[in-house]
Amino acid sequence: MRLILSAFILLLVFSHIFSWDLSLAPGLSAKNAVLYIAMSIIGFRLIVSGNLKMEMSGFVGCYAALIAYAIATWLIAGLFIEYKGYAMLATGITLKNSLVDPLIFFLTFLFGVRNSDDAIKLVKVLLVGGILINLATLGDAFHIYSLGNYEEPGGRGRMAGPLGEANQYAAFIAMFLPALCVAMAGSRGIGRALWALGVAISFGALLTTASRGAFVALPLSVILGAYTFRNYLAADKIRPWLVKGALSGIVIIGVISLKFGQLLTDRIVGESKSAAGLGDFSSGRTEFWIEPISRMMSHPITLITGFGWDTYDSMGFLFAPHNQYLYLWFTLGIPGVILGSIIYLIPMSTARNAVSTADANARPYLIAFWLSVAATMIAIFFAQIFTPWPYFWSYAGLTMRLAINARAKQSPVSDDELEGRSPNAAVGRDPRSSPARI
Numbered sequence: 001m002r003l004i005l006s007a008f009i010l011l012l013v014f015s016h017i018f019s020w021d022l023s024l025a026p027g028l029s030a031k032n033a034v035l036y037i038a039m040s041i042i043g044f045r046l047i048v049s050g051n052l053k054m055e056m057s058g059f060v061g062c063y064a065a066l067i068a069y070a071i072a073t074w075l076i077a078g079l080f081i082e083y084k085g086y087a088m089l090a091t092g093i094t095l096k097n098s099l100v101d102p103l104i105f106f107l108t109f110l111f112g113v114r115n116s117d118d119a120i121k122l123v124k125v126l127l128v129g130g131i132l133i134n135l136a137t138l139g140d141a142f143h144i145y146s147l148g149n150y151e152e153p154g155g156r157g158r159m160a161g162p163l164g165e166a167n168q169y170a171a172f173i174a175m176f177l178p179a180l181c182v183a184m185a186g187s188r189g190i191g192r193a194l195w196a197l198g199v200a201i202s203f204g205a206l207l208t209t210a211s212r213g214a215f216v217a218l219p220l221s222v223i224l225g226a227y228t229f230r231n232y233l234a235a236d237k238i239r240p241w242l243v244k245g246a247l248s249g250i251v252i253i254g255v256i257s258l259k260f261g262q263l264l265t266d267r268i269v270g271e272s273k274s275a276a277g278l279g280d281f282s283s284g285r286t287e288f289w290i291e292p293i294s295r296m297m298s299h300p301i302t303l304i305t306g307f308g309w310d311t312y313d314s315m316g317f318l319f320a321p322h323n324q325y326l327y328l329w330f331t332l333g334i335p336g337v338i339l340g341s342i343i344y345l346i347p348m349s350t351a352r353n354a355v356s357t358a359d360a361n362a363r364p365y366l367i368a369f370w371l372s373v374a375a376t377m378i379a380i381f382f383a384q385i386f387t388p389w390p391y392f393w394s395y396a397g398l399t400m401r402l403a404i405n406a407r408a409k410q411s412p413v414s415d416d417e418l419e420g421r422s423p424n425a426a427v428g429r430d431p432r433s434s435p436a437r438i
Contacts, residue, residue: 077308
């Protein structure tokens with residue numbers, strides 16, 4: 001199963017890099033088909049082995065409640081209110097792609113592996129996939145080679161990467177940079193050098209997006225994480241990495257500035273200096289936000305209930321909301337905002353609570369995941385993201401496997417042992433190796 005899931009990740013990565021059209025039918029692609037088959041195999045194995053236990057039940061319950069509420073509002077909007085231009089089939093497909101499929105990604109990767117070492121290996125496959133995406137972007141940005149058209153249309157030179165839009169691509173990079181740093185720090189020799197190169201490539205690709213939201217999200221998440229996990233971070237071990245990171249960052253900024261220096265200056269310094277008001281300083285976001293809020297104020301009940309699933313595009317707005325929480329509030333009301341936030345907070349809390357019992361291999365990845373979710377939650381305050389979610393929820397499922405194993409104070413048997421290929425293997429070592437700091 002680990003090999004199947006690894007192949008699936010690479011299929012996802014290469015389909016984005018090469019813009020493969022894997023559509024089989026409306027709402028169904030080859031990627032979805034492989035996902036559903038993998039989930040079916042995993043479910044069958046769990047039933048046959050008698051090991052069918054709903055782990056992360058609180059998270060699954062909240063996510064299911066979000067889906068149920070979205071379906072209810074979708075039916076009401078389409079069958080009873082009948083908004084002009086509201087297509088039930090198209091919005092229903094969007095609901096499946098945006099809410100149902102991410103949950104399936106999470107469950108597939110949560111139950112697809114039972115062993116913590118297997119989970120870490122799959123996280124590394126995700127990281128390698130991210131590096132390949134970023135490498136493709138940098139090659140196109142500097143006209144070394146071109147695997148696709150990765151520049152954002154009308155973005156004044158900003159790179160959108162294979163994911164199609166600069167802000168969501170920047171959020172994608174921010175999701176995985178903490179784990180990339182952990183993989184680098186936990187390796188030795190040539191392995192460390194390769195992971196360091198991956199970190200440099202990813203940071204360079206992040207700069208080409210000129211996304212101020214991600215530029216804020218990443219350092220702010222690190223500050224919050226440093227405070228949250230201060231008891232597990234030894235200053236004498238972190239300080240040398242910070243110095244090396246700062247020096248390397250200066251070099252990378254210098255290299256990227258050869259091509260993107262003016263863009264970065266205009267985006268970070270120029271717009272801030274020339275901003276005549278909050279709207280200019282936020283790149284017009286506050287103006288985008290005021291319009292949907294005003295529409296809700298004209299129908300006060302929608303401040304609580306929302307207008308209904310995916311109704312934003314039916315309201316004639318010229319611009320997207322550029323804020324995931326506002327979009328949830330506009331479409332799904334207060335229940336949508338609460339449930340849509342809880343589905344991030346529960347994995348964060350689970351990872352944090354598992355850090356104290358995790359072994360030396362899993363603990364850094366749990367901390368990195370907490371930073372990743374924090375960065376994502378900050379980034380989606382400034383933008384909506386769509387394409388990165390399969391990667392995020394796959395990553396979340398794998399990390400929750402690490403957390404569950406750590407909280408259980410033992411490492412469950414591997415896939416091979418579950419299938420009887422290693423009947424004499426030990427169950428696994430106690431992950432409570434040492435309380436030593438990272």
